[in-house]
Amino acid sequence: MSDFLTRFEKSLNGLKRRARHRELVLSGSGLDFSSNDYLAMSQHPKLLAAVTIALAEGVGLGATGSRLLRGHHTEHQVLETQAAQFFGSQAALYFANGFMANYALFTCLPKLGDLVIYDELVHASIHDGMLASKATTRAALHNDLQDFEDKIINARNKGVKGRIWLAIESIYSMDGDMASAANFMRLANKYDAFLVVDEAHATGVWGQGGKGLMAKWEGAENLITIHTCGKALGASGAFICAPQTIYDYMVNFSRPFIFSTAPAPLMAFTVAKSLEILQTEPELSATLKQLIKYASGLFAELGIKPSGTQIQPVIIGDAAKTMQIARQLQQAGFDIRGVRPPTVPDGSSRLRITLTLNVTERDIGDMVSLLKPLWEASHD
Known part of the structure; x- marks a missing residue:
């Protein structure tokens, strides 16, 4: 092997030694x-x-250019108008995916002299956006409102004059727990801060009509929400829902927006249709919540704290043991994946079990029955 590739091979071997090496696995099995x-x-x-x-x-099929260079199609405009009306914001800017939406937001809006206080468990896309931002950043303890407030007070006491930004998720992707929407909105209002909420795992499922946990406050001048289309909406893309001024500013100053080929018009059409279905079939989210309630009871019987949402972590701890249990479940016909550091903190490798309308109560019961001895053995 050439010297050029050796350092990359060493890094890969290091991952293998720590049971952290990743490989692509085709979907559709189990x-x-x-x-x-x-x-x-x-x-x-x-x-x-x-x-x-x-x-x-x-x-x-293809936009053929950026939104500012012949890539802005009727489907994009119709979708953004529909999304703003659905979620209750003044405007909605459509991106190709949630990662790009978060990255674009945090590289564009917080400025030099501003402070972004973020939950320690926010998504990697927010971290990457903050790294490329000129704003100062501070991590707050997970879902700890008091720690957020303490950091705001400390910053002001130290003379920080810029805008305060608070960055959270409404439902956290690896733990499945919810943020206190009302309390964070009150905190933002109290300190004249901008609140940015990634609603990726709430969109379509939680909040009135599947509009997210921040639905009650959508339209506020100091609230920006990100709604993804690749999860409950079954398509791809993401919206930044915000005041019209923020929309216009990002169209003019967001480099990821300006210099990216626009999402496919066909995908914009697909998302628009998905929003229509969501509005006319509220039984979809209602049925999912019934499955969540059923599964929560089974997990509680195992001594696993229910998350209360469609994302249920089962913490194993050891990475190798986690992947072994995941393989056993997969071999039995249940597509459950293990999640290891650095996606989750060291020592918290886990099974990330999601509940969808692709399974039934019987499927959930069968899965938990198989999981029980594996879970118990992992904690002997």
């Missing part, structure tokens, strides 16, 4: 306990039929 397709929307007959018709009618 019962779905790992995807984010919470409402099974990606296979909804109405959605598939609408996309088929749209293709036949000539809706574009």
